[in-house]
Amino acid sequence: MPFIKKNYGWIIVTILAIIPMFIISTMFKIDTSNGFVFTLVENGGKEGMSTLEMLYHITGEFSIRWMTAVLTCTPFFILFGIHNLFVRQAMGIATAIWSLLHFVIFIWAEGFSETFTQFNYIAGFIAVLILIPLLFTSSRKWMKKLKRTWKKLQSLAYLAIILSL
Numbered sequence: 001m002p003f004i005k006k007n008y009g010w011i012i013v014t015i016l017a018i019i020p021m022f023i024i025s026t027m028f029k030i031d032t033s034n035g036f037v038f039t040l041v042e043n044g045g046k047e048g049m050s051t052l053e054m055l056y057h058i059t060g061e062f063s064i065r066w067m068t069a070v071l072t073c074t075p076f077f078i079l080f081g082i083h084n085l086f087v088r089q090a091m092g093i094a095t096a097i098w099s100l101l102h103f104v105i106f107i108w109a110e111g112f113s114e115t116f117t118q119f120n121y122i123a124g125f126i127a128v129l130i131l132i133p134l135l136f137t138s139s140r141k142w143m144k145k146l147k148r149t150w151k152k153l154q155s156l157a158y159l160a161i162i163l164s165l
Contacts, residue, residue, distance in 0.1 A: 009087035017094035020062050027051050052109040059102035060124075066095035067161045089138055092157065096135035099164075103128045127163040130156050 031037040040051040049057070073088045103125070107115070115125045134154060136142075143150050 009084055010090045013090035013094060027055060056102055056105040056109055059098055059105055063095060063098035063102050064164055066091060066098055070095055071161055092138055096131045099128050099131050123163040127160040130160040
């Protein structure tokens with residue numbers, strides 16, 4: 001039980017980040033007759049959207065929700081005197097993973113060249129590019145290695161949320 005007591009924040013964040021994957025998994029069907037082939041369920045989208053469009057809307061929505069939750073941690077922690085950086089770290093990782101998933105599904109649905117056709121797509125692409133180094137440098141090892149630079153690098157999350165919104 002010491003593991004759970006020490007890492008309860010990570011466990012809660014991980015569970016919350018994975019729950020929407022069950023919703024997304026209903027939009028796929030697995031064909032085992034020719035190995036494991038994943039195909040999209042037809043008419044899995046709502047409101048006249050295709051399943052693929054619905055997938056990238058859901059993933060985008062969850063990436064924005066996680067990003068907003070991460071950025072509201074700072075004022076919450078200040079108000080209530082909480083110093084649990086590692087819960088925020090787990091939330092940041094969830095944000096980056098949902099954002100990357102959103103970007104991959106968007107490219108699958110629209111194509112990479114579509115990324116550069118509208119301002120909001122370009123802004124989202126830049127936000128994902130910002131989140132990639134934040135994801136890879138979010139470990140405790142990188143915190144120690146980068147020291148003060150780590151905090152400056154992680155502050156780019158504020159730019160990413162502005163670009164995403």
